[in-house]
Amino acid sequence: WRDGVFPSRAKVPCFALILFFTAFSALFAGGAFAAAFGKNQLYTKTFDWQTCETDNFKIYFYPELSARVDNIALDIESAAREISDFMGARHKNKAHLLLFETHPDFQSNRLYPAGWGTGGFSEPMKNRLVMPFYTSPREMRHIIRHEYTHINSFDIFYGGFWRSLSLVRTMLYPIPLWMQEGLAEFCSDIWDGEDAAALRDIYLNGLLLRADDMISFSHLEGYRVYLAYKQSHKMMIFIAEKYGEKKVPELIRQFPNVWEQNIALKKALNMNAKEFDLKFAAYLDDIYKDVCASRNSPDVIAEPMSAEFSFYRSRAPLLTEHGEFFISDGYGYDEPIMRKNGKLRRFLKKNYFDRIAPALAYSDGELLFYAWKNAKPYIVRYGLDGRKKGKMRLISAPFADVRQIETAPGGGLLFAADMNCRSDIFLWEDGNITNLTDDADYEDSFAFDAPRQMIIYSCERNEQLDLRELQIASGEKRWLTSTKHDERRPVISEEGLFFISGKGGFDDIYVLGTVPITAPSDNNVIGTVPITNLTAIKTGINDFSVSAGGDIAFVCQWKGSRQIYLLDRTAGPFKEYLSSREKNFLKRGIDIKNPASKGPAGTDEYSVAGMEAASEDSALPVTRPRPFNFQPYRTRWTFDLIYPLAMFVF
Template sequence: MTKKIFFLFFLLLTTPYILDAYCFGKNKIQTRSYDFKIVESQHFRIFFYSGGEELFKFAVPVLEEAYEEYKSVFGIDFDNKIPVIIYNSPKHFQETNVIPQLIEEGVGGFTEIFKSRVVVPFTGSYREFRHVLRHELVHVFQYRIIMGKLRSSLITATVFRIPLWVMEGMAEYLSLGWSRDAESYIRDLAINNKLPSVEELGYYGGYIVYKEGQLIYKYVAENYGEEKIGEFFNILVFRRSLDEAIKKCFGITLEEFDKRFEEYVKKNYYPLFKEFDSPSGLKEITFHNKDASYMNVAPALSPDGSRVAFITDRSGRTNIVLYSAVSGRKLKTLVKGAKTPDFENLHMLRPGVNFSVDAKRIVFSAQSGSGDRIYIVSIENGRVEKSIKLDVDAIYTPVFSPSGKFIAFVGIKNSRSDIYIYDLESDTTIQLTND
């Protein structure tokens, strides 16, 4: 019992990928059986099933290359092979029995601490698949060091809290280096003077700990050397104090480290002020500070430009709403997500809403039951006019053709992401690409 409590406590502290997946009191439904096969490489045991053959072939060299990199960074090696479980789609991933808790759509992968099991889905992007594999493998090395230091005393685990930016920023930097998404995100925060200090960041969660944490390790690598990254983490786990670890590793206090990091940010981003003009002539129609929304995504303008439909989480659930593009006033809620089996997930992280040419309908994809469906919904009354189930593992960003007779969409099947055309009149599907 103690071991289970510690597992949940520690994982919730250190792994935001799984943070939102712990929803107790709900049942996880499996809609299919998985005929897992096992392939072993030098350092890994990879589990995959039918349709995932290309995924494991891709994963092996990615993981082995990352293993050699991280072995050098952390200064440790593994006696046993690391298990990696690959799912062909996010929906299949949500049905995993590696953990009993529900996994929300925003969870991109996770690492189970005691058995060092890495569990990842394929989302249609091999670039992202590579990133998540490398990111989660960093956690495997981190957990091995932490468990090695804390094995003698569970009491230490309840006292010592590693800041999330330490864990996730390191996983992002080692898996990606510096990236365009991090650059644009940090640039926006820096120019608007909203970047928290290193000490303040320790109290944050969410996306910012990944990206500012990534920047902190970039700063460390550029100013103290790449070798200091692994050294810092080992010292931090041993000393159980961020201030003490920084003092031992870099020879300065946390306060001085913070000051130098702030100067680094100013030198790199403040000159950009003169390169950007503040936008003008824009109308803001969502106000997250007032309506308690966190994500307002996938805006779609009606053909005449008078209305805009988008996905929002302001009600605590994901809904599709319709607004006036002229007045900014809400007109109606078209779709209420997560309330019925039809709209379990509206794909907030890869969303797509599209108007028909006559502006009488919208089309979008949503998770329903065993997989995704394409839905056509009436603008007038919000009723589902058509629900389309197709033989693919996932469906994203459907759009109407100008004639309204066809729908183009991105479909994932057998480890590949391709473009498909669905004929509304004949109820047939054509695969346009085979990449």
């Protein structure tokens, strides 16, 4: 058996045929499950599928996505060239990209079960890539490149005349999942503060998995699967840094010819799995030990707010006069939780909502959040006081995703949300929607300054997030920061402007001693005000909230979970701490020598509001897509031996 092809004259032993047909029967059962999974799924939307062909892909989409297809086609062709060159392999037949507008649409696919935590998937039999549309260009490129890396590697793993039999082989001798997912992340994702926080947590809290325990992730629970992805990514970075980038594809390309990871590691790196584990642990020790020792444990500088579970996520902390709130999936599903006088209170029945967006607000005795029930989105108002107590109102809303909710004067609501394949900041007033930013950029989060009628928001450009100012009356926009790392989650209070910054390779909470005011372009507004690190945390901070009295609740990666803490403000500020030593920070694996995000040259200091001469029209690169061949969708039938058992063909 060479290059995945059986020689035509070779005799197949009887026991091999028995094994094959046994596996065939097992696949039949799996196909029956696949055929059944969508039958009881209630989803009434139908799709008017169309197709678009490029050199290497056939793209399936529906009219709501028509305006985005040109750029997606260019991006996926670019990914194909880049990753194929890196891997030294090109897929022989056109791959199929099935694109959905929203995540509920994506979950309704009839190819494979997908939940809210699924960013996209690829299937090896017909080289199909399935994903929802992402309004963040950085995340869209990440998912496209991640899934295309799988498509490319499928031809390495399963290529040849009889693809089905190659897939059967992996039932007995699976290709290690840490190699598959580590490679896909290595080729697609920028290693940023969120990724590094996960690895520091793994290192500091003894959560490192052995390579032999990462052949599959099926034994891992909840959020630990995410941590396994991040460890896999870092293992590939370790190989590239210590042994050279070419060793990454060399390791992967062992698997058409070998059936076990120890043999592959021996051939590519001259070590077995145990030796690899020891060297990887020493590598983490070198880059994390001294740096993390100089920083703060969340248990020391803060009080835990969220309940203790194993491998879960808490998010969206909110501090109000009525109590402290957050969203948790500790019981296996999303739910809002209130903490008052040290006691936790739950509101909802089990699995009442499909998903709750990571955003909470409080207004007039009601807790406000955005949720999906039976795949339909709603603004939810849950009463906490008086006659409203325990009553819940669900208001239909059109947003495909929501990242933040804030109350506005007059009873309105402000949303950082997605609608019609665009990300913007919206004002909602009794069903009337006003688009405040109204541009092609991605808005991550915002802070509303009511007295000045101004919004400071985090906006993506050049694959990073910078702070930007919007004057609501005039619509004028000005950049406030320009660094080579992210600034996000701005919060305005009497104390000044708070935000999360990835400065130094760690996501920490910083405070600017004032709120920036629009100034002439030659006036250094931000540069004249001290910026203070309030946390200097060992791992990283994902989100936070500031109360009217200055209390701060934050979400921190710690002990295998994302937990919420209440900061002890008397412990800081912190000045004596080290920055990250990770050479690959803000870089993709296959471009490890050059930054993936092109920040300003020279300094790492904060730039000044209005100092840049860049165009204000859009933060997205301008491209001239070539014309594509658009056609209505037509079903294509197949006579493949194994795959029809799954009952679905394109």
